[in-house]
Amino acid sequence: MNIHEYQAKEVLKSYGVKIQEGIVADTPEGALEAAKKLNAETGTSWYVLKAQIHAGGRGKGKVKETDSNGVVLAKSLEDVPEKAKNILGGTLVTIQTGPEGKKVNKILVAQDVYYPGNSEPKEYYLSILLDRATGSNVIMASTEGGVDIEHVAETTPEKIIKEWIDPRIGLQGFQARKVAFKLGLEGNAHKEMVKFITALYRAYDATDSSQFEINPVLKTSDDQILAVDAKVNLDDSALYRQKNLADLRDLEEEDPLEVEAGKSGLNYVKLDGNVGCMVNGAGLAMATMDMIKLVGGEPANFLDVGGGANAQTVEAGFRIILQDPNVKAILINVFGGIVRCDRIANGVVEAYKSIGDINVPIIVRLQGTNAEEGAKIIDESGLKVQSAITLKEAAEKVQAVLAQG
Ligand code: GDP
Ligand code: MN
Numbered sequence: 001m002n003i004h005e006y007q008a009k010e011v012l013k014s015y016g017v018k019i020q021e022g023i024v025a026d027t028p029e030g031a032l033e034a035a036k037k038l039n040a041e042t043g044t045s046w047y048v049l050k051a052q053i054h055a056g057g058r059g060k061g062k063v064k065e066t067d068s069n070g071v072v073l074a075k076s077l078e079d080v081p082e083k084a085k086n087i088l089g090g091t092l093v094t095i096q097t098g099p100e101g102k103k104v105n106k107i108l109v110a111q112d113v114y115y116p117g118n119s120e121p122k123e124y125y126l127s128i129l130l131d132r133a134t135g136s137n138v139i140m141a142s143t144e145g146g147v148d149i150e151h152v153a154e155t156t157p158e159k160i161i162k163e164w165i166d167p168r169i170g171l172q173g174f175q176a177r178k179v180a181f182k183l184g185l186e187g188n189a190h191k192e193m194v195k196f197i198t199a200l201y202r203a204y205d206a207t208d209s210s211q212f213e214i215n216p217v218l219k220t221s222d223d224q225i226l227a228v229d230a231k232v233n234l235d236d237s238a239l240y241r242q243k244n245l246a247d248l249r250d251l252e253e254e255d256p257l258e259v260e261a262g263k264s265g266l267n268y269v270k271l272d273g274n275v276g277c278m279v280n281g282a283g284l285a286m287a288t289m290d291m292i293k294l295v296g297g298e299p300a301n302f303l304d305v306g307g308g309a310n311a312q313t314v315e316a317g318f319r320i321i322l323q324d325p326n327v328k329a330i331l332i333n334v335f336g337g338i339v340r341c342d343r344i345a346n347g348v349v350e351a352y353k354s355i356g357d358i359n360v361p362i363i364v365r366l367q368g369t370n371a372e373e374g375a376k377i378i379d380e381s382g383l384k385v386q387s388a389i390t391l392k393e394a395a396e397k398v399q400a401v402l403a404q405g
Contacts, residue, residue: 273298
């Protein structure tokens with residue numbers, strides 16, 4: 001689960017990580033109030049307005065309606081409401097949102113930390129993530145912060161420092177010092193970076209996160225180390241014991257079909273293709289998606305209905321797939337192991353009748369226990385559903401349907 005920058009910064013701060021201070025607002029007037037309050041609390045007279053969406057690249061991103069960037073500087077209180085208005089309610093398009101962009105409902109009004117007195121600000125990159133290959137956490141750091149870190153990793157991988165942390169032992173003091181040293185820091189700045197990394201790791205560990213990305217981490221001229229941006233990814237499987245963090249979920253940021261699927265206990269990921277698929281088991285779902293591509297289609301989704309698929313789950317899956325206007329065909333590929341094929345076939349027929357008015361061709365491939373009985377039920381249902389037993393047969397039918405346009 002992702003959370004917003006303003007929420008992530010609050011979480012970090014509660015673990016002792018120094019942050020660029022800010023106050024969230026959802027109206028231009030609220031933004032002005034926030035700026036006044038920041039002025040009183042921090043003495044800042046310049047303010048950074050930052051669109052709060054679950055995507056990065058906001059600084060270079062543009063609001064469709066106003067052409068404003070997603071991160072802008074206001075050099076006076078008077079400027080704040082006007083600049084806030086150009087972001088709030090708009091659609092922000094960044095390299096991470098895709099061309100359709102994301103609606104901005106909130107902005108973070110933050111203190112300007114690149115203030116004139118801070119003559120030599122330096123931006124670093126710092127992240128902590130789960131490294132599944134080694135079963136440990138890894139800290140990644142770079143002196144090339146602020147800019148596109150993917151580009152740095154690709155063209156100059158030697159500029160990414162990596163330090164693996166054994167999760168059973170936790171971050172050792174020498175490891176934090178090593179990272180700070182490799183970043184070229186000395187004296188007070190080195191000390192502050194060690195504190196920063198230590199607090200950051202503590203926060204990462206205690207929140208059951210799977211990824212923290214702080215880009216940029218800022219070093220000011222007077223050697224303060226601050227988180228200017230914060231991306232926090234929480235491990236969904238641990239949310240049951242992180243109730244306070246689970247409450248930070250913003251459903252508006254998530255795909256509505258994925259939210260609906262989650263309510264029915266379905267494992268659904270929306271994709272951009274034209275063939276909807278419903279499969280039991282994640283591995284079979286992946287293989288099915290490969291097969292769709294092989295016959296010239298593009299999967300419209302990943303949908304794993306789980307081992308105990310029944311008429312209700314099939315119906316819920318159907319409804320979700322049918323809400324996607326790009327879907328030109330649906331392929332149901334179920335292996336009858338725990339659940340018998342004839343029961344799934346009946347589930348498909350029932351779901352079809354209950355939804356009614358389905359104009360998309362459906363191909364059902366049932367294999368396993370009672371496969372023949374299942375195919376018979378489909379074929380004799382009188383509905384626009386074709387059965388298949390082998391994967392090859394199913395693929396050919398999908399291909400034929402796509403060819404008809
Ligand atoms: P992102 O583009 O979504 O990653 O958003 P960031 O929070 O990283 O901000 C983008 C850029 O805005 C940063 O790299 C900074 O250059 C700039 N920025 C952020 N905070 C400040 C600030 O306090 N003052 C100024 N002048 N620029 C800032
Ligand atoms: Mn950033």
